[in-house]
Amino acid sequence: MSPKPSKTASEQLQAIAAWPLQMFFRLLDIPLRGIQKMGGIGSMPYVFLLPNLAFFGMFVIIPLFINFGFSLTGGTNLFLQDRVYVGGEQYSFLFKCENYMVSATCQEDRFWKGIFNTAIFVLFQVTFLVIFSLITAIILNRKIRARGFFRAVFFFPVLLSPVVVALIWKWILLRDGILNAFLVSLGLDKILFFVSPEWAMFWAVFVSIWAHMGFYTLILLAGLQAIPPDLYEAAEMDGTSKERVFWRITLPLLWPNMLVVIVLALIKGVQIFDEVYVLTGGGPGTATQFIVQYIYNTGFTNQVQNFGLASASSVVLGVVLFVLTMLQLAATRRRNNG
Amino acid sequence: MADATAHRRTIGTLLTARRGRGKLHWTDIFTYLYLAFGILLMFGPVVWLVLSSFKTPAGLLEFPPTLLPLGQISAEVEGYDKPLPIFRATLEDGTEMELAQVRRIGIVSQMVDPANPDQTYKVPISNRTPVREFRIASENYTEPLRKFNFGGYLWNSIIVTVVATAITLLINSMAAYGLSIYEFKGRNAIMIFVIGTLMIPITVILVPVYLVVTSLDMVNSLWAVILPGAATPTGVFLLRQYMLTLPRDLIEAARMDRASEWQIYWRVVLPLALPAIAVLAIFSIMWRWNDFLWPLIVLNRSEVYTLQLGLNAFQGELDVQWHYILAMTVVTLIPVVVVFGFLQRFITTGIASSGMK
Numbered sequence: 001m002s003p004k005p006s007k008t009a010s011e012q013l014q015a016i017a018a019w020p021l022q023m024f025f026r027l028l029d030i031p032l033r034g035i036q037k038m039g040g041i042g043s044m045p046y047v048f049l050l051p052n053l054a055f056f057g058m059f060v061i062i063p064l065f066i067n068f069g070f071s072l073t074g075g076t077n078l079f080l081q082d083r084v085y086v087g088g089e090q091y092s093f094l095f096k097c098e099n100y101m102v103s104a105t106c107q108e109d110r111f112w113k114g115i116f117n118t119a120i121f122v123l124f125q126v127t128f129l130v131i132f133s134l135i136t137a138i139i140l141n142r143k144i145r146a147r148g149f150f151r152a153v154f155f156f157p158v159l160l161s162p163v164v165v166a167l168i169w170k171w172i173l174l175r176d177g178i179l180n181a182f183l184v185s186l187g188l189d190k191i192l193f194f195v196s197p198e199w200a201m202f203w204a205v206f207v208s209i210w211a212h213m214g215f216y217t218l219i220l221l222a223g224l225q226a227i228p229p230d231l232y233e234a235a236e237m238d239g240t241s242k243e244r245v246f247w248r249i250t251l252p253l254l255w256p257n258m259l260v261v262i263v264l265a266l267i268k269g270v271q272i273f274d275e276v277y278v279l280t281g282g283g284p285g286t287a288t289q290f291i292v293q294y295i296y297n298t299g300f301t302n303q304v305q306n307f308g309l310a311s312a313s314s315v316v317l318g319v320v321l322f323v324l325t326m327l328q329l330a331a332t333r334r335r336n337n338g
Numbered sequence: 339m340a341d342a343t344a345h346r347r348t349i350g351t352l353l354t355a356r357r358g359r360g361k362l363h364w365t366d367i368f369t370y371l372y373l374a375f376g377i378l379l380m381f382g383p384v385v386w387l388v389l390s391s392f393k394t395p396a397g398l399l400e401f402p403p404t405l406l407p408l409g410q411i412s413a414e415v416e417g418y419d420k421p422l423p424i425f426r427a428t429l430e431d432g433t434e435m436e437l438a439q440v441r442r443i444g445i446v447s448q449m450v451d452p453a454n455p456d457q458t459y460k461v462p463i464s465n466r467t468p469v470r471e472f473r474i475a476s477e478n479y480t481e482p483l484r485k486f487n488f489g490g491y492l493w494n495s496i497i498v499t500v501v502a503t504a505i506t507l508l509i510n511s512m513a514a515y516g517l518s519i520y521e522f523k524g525r526n527a528i529m530i531f532v533i534g535t536l537m538i539p540i541t542v543i544l545v546p547v548y549l550v551v552t553s554l555d556m557v558n559s560l561w562a563v564i565l566p567g568a569a570t571p572t573g574v575f576l577l578r579q580y581m582l583t584l585p586r587d588l589i590e591a592a593r594m595d596r597a598s599e600w601q602i603y604w605r606v607v608l609p610l611a612l613p614a615i616a617v618l619a620i621f622s623i624m625w626r627w628n629d630f631l632w633p634l635i636v637l638n639r640s641e642v643y644t645l646q647l648g649l650n651a652f653q654g655e656l657d658v659q660w661h662y663i664l665a666m667t668v669v670t671l672i673p674v675v676v677v678f679g680f681l682q683r684f685i686t687t688g689i690a691s692s693g694m695k
Contacts (some may be wrong), residue, residue, distance in 0.1 A: 082424040
């Protein structure tokens, strides 16, 4: 920014690109300087915070309270003043079940099916996600060639959009896809993966692990690298077996990070929607319909948009997430305190 | 990384030597098998997508599929309006010829010799195989952009990503500046408030945010996608942590020079916080480009679709045109791959240190 006698081409280019930005900030200086004169420096932090907090208020905090309001009303109107107060009716509708273990006996069986599906999904997804992330992190932490490359190999799907991830796998899993071609070449029959409920759930779990594993691997890898190497050296000098080193040194010292990873994976897993929605559409039937898709369907796609019911079920989801987040905070505190 | 002594070893010992003992532990074998399988499993699907995206619709229908995009050769034959597909056919007397197929009747194919159009043959379809050459179907990429408004979707995605990221960077850095530079009443309360919003994902407040957006008359406009997610708690937090590490003397010195607070913010602190801002910019671009659930709710008209929505709508149609979908999936994937290629280190260290994505 300081004027030099001769500028390189790239510096000139930067100056041209930065010009509108500079003008923007300069113009804003005029009113803001005025505010500073009137209110003093003490008023400035509020000025700086205002836009961001206004956005938070408008799109997070106010909606959070409206959500409760919505969940206590009925009817199909969107605007609150046109809606009928029904008290806890939406909740009692959601929770009306003869037998909570069998979703078909519930009044709103799609809600319970969504909850059961989400529970099964989360159970398998989080378990195998953590196991594979751990194995991958341990392997990437070894003395291997081209570690940066391999780290990228496992990490890059994290950046792909859920739609892209789903379409990549859908293309592989189709009836005449390459996986079925492989099965046929082995002498097996084709499998219609999206017609069988079990296979659809399996691939929902598999694809979401494929897409998100790199993220958790990275956190665990950072945790592994923070373990002091002299511990391993001491163990090697004592002739401790590798298995023992893993159970007695690696895992205990990595445990705080593992906790964080488990809870983060739980929080994300409960909210599963995008990839699976594009991959299976929730099907076959409702076999892979999860709780977020239930909210989406109820509030936004059905002929009758039932905002009250959608809100009530998202309040239920919110309570679950709140509990999980509290767990996460506890886990993080434990990690930071050692 | 290779050991320091690696260069003194021969290739053979180099491949087997681990941990300086020359003995291969089972974990070493497992490591390399795992990594090899990892490459196949992680890269394979993407490579398959890219290869498939260059195939013609006919090529995509083939089972078992071919690895490379191959197209059947066709030839103009005198006396026929359209180019005819070429097959290698085995005739009854056992001779093999390259023939053009005129029509197919049941299991019999009526064929003609391209060099000698008067001579026709009847060949059972089991005795003919298509003659193919390596051919890239680039029309998979150009046609959707022209015919199906994918150009518009691409443009919408770019607008959303750029505008939203600009707004996010501005308001988040302002808030972070306010929270890191000043001592003021209510600072801790605001900080807790910011972290609190971290706990409220969009999935929990879909309906009321939709109400807010409708009240603002923004449904089916790109603003409905841009604004609700513009203030990110993660962004504020990340930038504040970074700004806390900046030396206070600089700010005091600028105040001595009678710089206004706004000037200190954009001339002193912003340039110094550039590394953290870059990390947030990468995150924001990623979030916005890949955003799906919220756009799905507020954008219902195809003129305002983003790429993700366009792809989803296209794959949900009854007669799925996979040749277009695959190509457009590749287009959607390219910016992410480019960004990742250049900024891999930035992204991975950013995630590892902040634990977010």
